[in-house]
Amino acid sequence: MIPQNIVFIGAGNMARALIAGLRRQGIAGEQIQVHAPSSAHRDALAEEFGIRSLAATAQSLPANSVVIYAAKPKQISAVLALWRQAFADAGVLFLSVAAGIDSARIAAELNPGSAIVRGMPNTPAQVGAGATALYARDSVSAAQRQTAGFIMSAVGEIYWLSDESLMDAVTALSGSGPAYVLLFLEALEDAAVLQGLDRATARALALQTVLGTAQMAAASTLSPTALRHQVTSPGGTTAAGLAVWEEHLRPLAQRALAAAAERSRALGSPEKDIP
Numbered sequence: 001m002i003p004q005n006i007v008f009i010g011a012g013n014m015a016r017a018l019i020a021g022l023r024r025q026g027i028a029g030e031q032i033q034v035h036a037p038s039s040a041h042r043d044a045l046a047e048e049f050g051i052r053s054l055a056a057t058a059q060s061l062p063a064n065s066v067v068i069y070a071a072k073p074k075q076i077s078a079v080l081a082l083w084r085q086a087f088a089d090a091g092v093l094f095l096s097v098a099a100g101i102d103s104a105r106i107a108a109e110l111n112p113g114s115a116i117v118r119g120m121p122n123t124p125a126q127v128g129a130g131a132t133a134l135y136a137r138d139s140v141s142a143a144q145r146q147t148a149g150f151i152m153s154a155v156g157e158i159y160w161l162s163d164e165s166l167m168d169a170v171t172a173l174s175g176s177g178p179a180y181v182l183l184f185l186e187a188l189e190d191a192a193v194l195q196g197l198d199r200a201t202a203r204a205l206a207l208q209t210v211l212g213t214a215q216m217a218a219a220s221t222l223s224p225t226a227l228r229h230q231v232t233s234p235g236g237t238t239a240a241g242l243a244v245w246e247e248h249l250r251p252l253a254q255r256a257l258a259a260a261a262e263r264s265r266a267l268g269s270p271e272k273d274i275p
């Protein structure tokens with residue numbers, strides 16, 4: 001179902017990516033509003049995308065509105081206290097992309113029966129190539145589920161979870177994942193410069209290698225392992241390089257995802273003060 005009134009709370013990177021996606025999908029500018037305390041942030045988005053800048057917290061919302069929470073996890077309790085009143089209409093859907101904040105906490109702080117969907121997008125959403133995991137509480141109707149899916153599909157692929165506790169692992173993998181891939185790109189580029197390539201060539205080759213490999217893997221029915229074997233000649237250059245990666249990469253990936261998932265759980269815990 002295509003939503004008639006979409007309100008963004010927060011005017012940062014994620015709000016921007018989602019608004020751009022919705023406008024690309026043909027949602028009219030007057031159907032989208034953005035609220036943030038900083039008028040500079042919200043007015044910049046309003047101007048760029050032809051949407052409405054909402055200066056104050058809405059006290060009531062038209063039926064079938066969707067409110068998308070895209071401010072920081074730490075601010076959610078204060079924001080929910082201000083917006084609670086506007087949720088008197090049972091038709092309003094609350095879609096939160098805040099890392100770590102589970103839907104039971106949002107329901108407890110909003111209204112126990114509120115329709116709440118939790119999503120975890122990632123920054124490739126900026127170019128319509130995002131990966132978003134979604135979880136819907138039982139109070140969400142089939143039409144509202146479709147609406148949430150429509151909104152997040154505007155910026156890439158969506159994956160529904162039936163177990164919300166997996167959201168911490170998803171956040172560690174695909175939510176934070178773009179940063180890992182970018183760090184990998186930086187490391188490849190620096191290492192290639194040490195091997196004598198100029199920086200521009202090193203950057204371009206590293207980027208096209210990651211991009212091309214991801215496209216190849218996405219187009220193939222073979223597993224990453226099988227595709228990797230196609231590159232690896234016995235006794236060749238790849239085997240020599242892979243032997244070094246294999247020493248550290250898997251335990252490092254396990255530690256990195258465990259640390260990120262642990263931080264996701266901590267962000268959701270009001271008693272832990274994460275800056």
Ligand SMILES: NC(=O)C1=CN([C@@H]2O[C@H](COP(=O)(O)OP(=O)(O)OC[C@H]3O[C@@H](n4cnc5c(N)ncnc54)[C@H](O)[C@@H]3O)[C@@H](O)[C@H]2O)C=CC1
Pocket residue numbers: 009010011012013014015035036037038041069070071072073075079097098099120121122123175
């Ligand atoms: N950046 C990322 O890769 C991802 C971020 N997220 C989640 O998206 C949310 C937003 O993240 P970003 O866009 O990266 O942050 P950001 O820092 O770019 O944007 C946060 C926005 O919230 C606004 N804001 C501050 N206080 C507010 C309040 N009281 N009421 C309304 N708006 C307020 C700020 O003006 C700012 O526009 C976070 O909850 C984060 O966990 C989820 C997935 C990926």
Ligand SMILES: O=C(O)[C@@H]1CCC=N1
Pocket residue numbers: 099171175176
């Ligand atoms: O770093 C963070 O907390 C957010 C959530 C996932 C990606 N960025």
